[in-house]
Amino acid sequence: MALNIDSRCLLLALPVLLLANPAFAATPSDDADTIRVTGHPDPEGLLPDQTAAKAVSAISAEFIGKQAPTFNAFQLVGLLPGANVASSDPYGLSVSSSLTLRGLGQDEIGVLLEGAPQNDIGYYYAYPSQFADAENIRQVTLSQGAADIDSPTVGGAGGLLSLTLDDPRARAGALLDLSLGSYNERRAFARVDTGTIAHTNLKAFVSVSDNRADNWRGAGYDTRFHIDAKLLNEWGNGNRASIAVSFNQADTSTYPSPTLADWQANGRGFNYDKHYTDGDTNYWRLYRSPFRNLYFSAPVHLVLGDRLTLDTTTYVQFGYGNSPYGTQLATTGNYQGTQALGPIALPGAEDGVATVLGNYTGRQFRAGDVAKLTLKTGVHTVTAGLWLDYGTDHDIQSYTSINPDGTPTDIWGYADKAIHTADGQLLAYEDERTTTVTKGFFLADSIALTPRLTLEAGFKGVSVLHNGQNYLPGPQAGVHFASFAALPRASLRYKIDDRSQLFANVTTNFRAPDEYTLYTTYDSGMPSGQGNPALKNEYSVSEELGYRVIGANVSASLTAFHYHFRNRQLATVIDADGALINSTINAGSQTSYGLDGEVDYRPAKGVSLYVSGEVLHARIDDDLPAGGDDLPTAGKHAVSSPALQAGFGGTYDDGRLFGSFALKYVGRQYSTFTNDESVPGYATLDLSVGVHLAGLIDQKRTDLRVNLINATNPHVLSGVEAISTNALNTIGRNGTLIAGLAPAYYIGAGRAVVVTLSRAF
Template sequence: MTVHAGITSANGVTNTTPGGGMMGVQRVPRSQSTVTRDYLAKQSPTANINELISAMPGVAYQSQDIMGATGDALSMRGMNESEVGYLFEGAPVADAFNYEPFTSTYVDNENIGSITVAQGSPDLTAPLYNTVGGQISAKMIDPSHKMGGYLDLMGGNYSVNKEFVRFDTGDIGHSGIRGFLSFSNTHGHMDRGFGVLRRYHTDAKFVKEWGKSNSFGVVFSYTRLFWNSVRRPSMAQWKEYGRSFNFNEEYTPGDTAYYKFQTKNRNGITIVAPLHLDLGSGLSFNATPYFVLQYSPATGASNLSADGSYYGTEPAGPLNQPYTVNGKVTAMGIGYYNAKNSGLTTSLDWKRGNNTLSFGYWYSYATHWEENSYSTVDLNGNVANMDGKYPIILQNGKVLRGYNLNLLQQTNALFLSDRLNLLKNRLHLEAGIKAAMVSRQATEDMPGADPYKSVRNYFEPLPQVAASFDITQRDQVYFNATTAFRVPGSSETQVQDFDPSSSTAVSQPGSLKPEYTIGEEIGFRHHGLYNVSASLFNLNLTNHQVTSSGYIAGTTTLIDQTMNVGGETVRGAQVEFGLQPWHHFSPYVSGQYLDARIDNNYQVGNDYLRTKGKTAVQSPHFTASLGLSYDDGRFFGNFQLRYLSSQYATFMNDEKMPGYVVANTTLGYRLAPKFGIFKHPQIQLNMQNMGGNNYLSGIAGVTANARSYKGIYGTTISGSSPNYNVGSNFGIMASISTGL
């Protein structure tokens, strides 16, 4: 028997999780990793969920700013974040249509209890329909039984600061209710380019417990987030300008790349209310209603023809705007969206003897409205209409727009599963099936839109089987065979987008089919003083959808494009090793080898590029991380080194992003257990990208080919350049925190 007494802290650190908090013990029959407060609390207070899991096996995180507020891009086993399901307290929180996660809007790091990553094998019961690349689940900390609070004050380079405060109610009388409320303010200058970032966030969680195991909770979060965008370079631009390639600090007439024209807002409200009831006789009932609202404007800029612009496919007529120069009107394009997603997941579990039977139902209703308008810029770069109240009005009285989209979706899913324990609970067998039905309609209210309305219906049966065997109390082997699917993402897959500079649509909907995967895993894990987890995996995809983004020609407005690459085969191995605290040290190592291959030639018009057998994009062959944590109750710190090998940015493998190494360090000291009203105060220093490495962190916009090629049938197929995300700069942040 090994006993770990742990430590006491104000921020939830106990120093009992292997690998310095990076390797929570797992029993499920799939590859899965969990980080706990032992690790989370020692990271930067501004870190988002994707950044906090960046050291896990196979996770390729694309850092973009030192505050972690704008970077939501990652890939796992060659699948990007839109192919990964995101759950927060059991509710789906990514955008219901384009699957963008916006993880910095869910919860403050100080309130995260744990994050679990399933690399490739989704949970059968999860309310998701895009989990071909795996699943990420985050949970809040539980409210304390004692009244108190927590305060965290942070400052760093680039004028970064964060103030966080939480109040715990403790047990409220004998009601069985307890909860907390928190608020944070984050502000700083962008570490690349110009402009600022501002984030205001509120979290709340209340729970009521009664009886043997009955509980009801309410989770709430609200975010207002604003920042100035950064420019994505091509490889040629990166080699010539490096980090200095960005939007311009000073305005000259006609310059659409002025930084004040490039802004984004991410505002959101999330409400989740999980219920668990013990009905007796082995029956239990679970229900999780949820509501997610996301809304914001985002801006770009265009030079519009004063007399030759278009409204959809129709001539817009004279714009009659001031500050016209050489027949052009420089205008800020302001795009608005409002996305609502509400739903209910339910399950009924019946445990009898060694068998547990589960039946569940999920219903979701989601809407998405999106439109844009344009506001004239004066000769000094000022925009009088920053709030969009006074847009450019055409002679027919209509607002000049490039798109006016409305989407509606209903989802119904049923699942049935059975779990059987045999051989004195050493052998665990699971089997189940989920039937998912998604109905989606989209309309484009622009003149000439073809189609004006598009309706798509999807139905997929998704069986799963799994088995695990406990060789000893500390050793387990497991196997699973799973299926998953992904409904084509973004409105561009169903209707057109327009731009006033073009008489035709700038994007065309394709006849995309759902992406479908069949995967198998076999693995081994051991837990104890040292912890090991290793697995081999195989994944076969059909209709693999690669979502890319790029700028509309002549503008700084981003547009998504989804491409069907066809079949793909993904194979590889991953491993984790972590040690329980030994003489206060806890090392952690993870790694993955990945071989992802395209199975088909890629169609371009009436011809094909020879892509069969090429390595898939966004699929580094090797990822690895090395961590070392130290905590003796007073002094603490950790070191983390991440490596990603090079990865291709085109289907033809004619351009690739170089590999990179990045290192982060934490140092800290806990003061006396009590100092006046302050409990367990501590000082913490976080350093990110310690060497100040200038690197590309990920591929933002993939293309089929960077150079021109002759297709199979002799057609010349022109190339286009991918664009990339630039990694964050060196960041140093000092924080003082304490319990209250």
């Protein structure tokens, strides 16, 4: 039986006041920015007070604690403006999910946990099922438009998702959460707080969780074992230092992504095969993805004087995993890069062909530090800092034999257990190792021009270096990419009164080409993918104009935004000496603009109603090269960019009964650059109801909660898993017939019910 640990410690006692700790750009004194409101304070942190001169949304532990305990960070922010979450799993365990902000994808969104980057150093993607357990998260902050100037990210044009862990508690205690749900969901979470240790200022917590659930559609199951820990020391006048550790080991299913034709023919029945037959490459056990990750983060804040502070975050990460698939190999006719191989002995081969597990393994190491000094002098607050990041990524596509019943002999894809050639070489389709070094510096000055008006101007410079080695025989041995991005920014904030403010900003962001765009790949000795080291950084300039009010019973925010991108990077098909192969190209420019808004209404104590929305106009500015011609895409809608999104949520807590609801509508999303295929709009609804049992049994905090996920059980496609230039055959600008390629989609998750009992000790 899976031991499952659902950490509800966050519900114990992190008041919303923690969330109302605004980060104003700069002021001559802290009192000048204090916002004092009487009335009904936000009980759930659906719209915590913000003062930054940019669009910022957030949710707190109080709101998180009413959601399903299995939800990952993407699912938790689904109600916030601009957040388009495509999830194929109701419990948030599978990696088959995505998040876009204002139409910008996961590789454009920076993700931080305790100040440390969580994005994959190869693809820049982040995988929310690997993050900290929800019960240990104090706050999730979503900056839709721009990352902070000191954020250690290289792809923040789409914004920044930042997770802050709960602090260890001053008093010793423990928490146990047990959950049971649909599809044999079983989860347990346990957390222990040491309290203040002896006569020191040290305090710590450690939590363990274990989760297991069957696939809600098709055969298979998901498992997740997770550990979070944090050690904190606070002393003097605001000094603090902490070390956070997060370990995750998961073995999750990859849900197959249908084309539109597959969906129309099979609906939710589009799955991997439940039973194995000889030669079956679609068997579900061939598509399980084991991953193991270990993260360390050590943020430190030191008060060096009345006007000078030092902030530094050192981080180290290790990761290894496999994204396998079923395929077949022949005993003859194989190649290693461009080198033809002799006959290979394949276990289980019949008539010279064997069904095998195709591995795509990645082994990553990453370490870095971001440090800044902040000096307050007169009306100025000057910030200066440095960022250094070093990472290695070794990716191998190899093959592992399977047993007669279809089970892989090794699901992890370890090289020593994989298939080798007759002379002992590892048989590999790809074998490449990349070292990435990122260096950055930043300088900003926040000037209180008047008691109400603050101007901030800053500059950030970032260099990215990729050095790689292609270990397969062929003309490409090493790869190299170096770039520098100059990122100026400026903002204004005008404090109308103690409760309302106007803000405006201009920011620049970039995305360096990911390492995989540099390598040439081969199939049967011929190029199947063309590396492109001549790519330029994708660069964007964005502007925001916003109004924010923090009222006694109503808080609201409205932001108008505009983006212009140049050197958009696009994976597509090119004509290379008459052969059509995959490559990444410069796709020109794109323009986006729209409105984000959110309102939190608190009509009575313990009651909160929340509405959010986004209107988005995202257009492709240029025709896209494809197949030696240009596709007619200028003026078309950008992909995965719904023109309309709306959210409606609410919470209730009277001290005995509590509950919440979250309704989200996502409009039509195009899946091709020619707009010849799309996903219809859809809506989802999550509900929860619970009871605080403290006082009925004893005075210890005890909660019983029921979560209903996807209550209406919509049969929908929830998002685009793989975009395409054009789904239908299209005539290019120069008269060439450009063959269509069907996009692939996420199937929206089905209904699930989870019951959780939470007990504090």
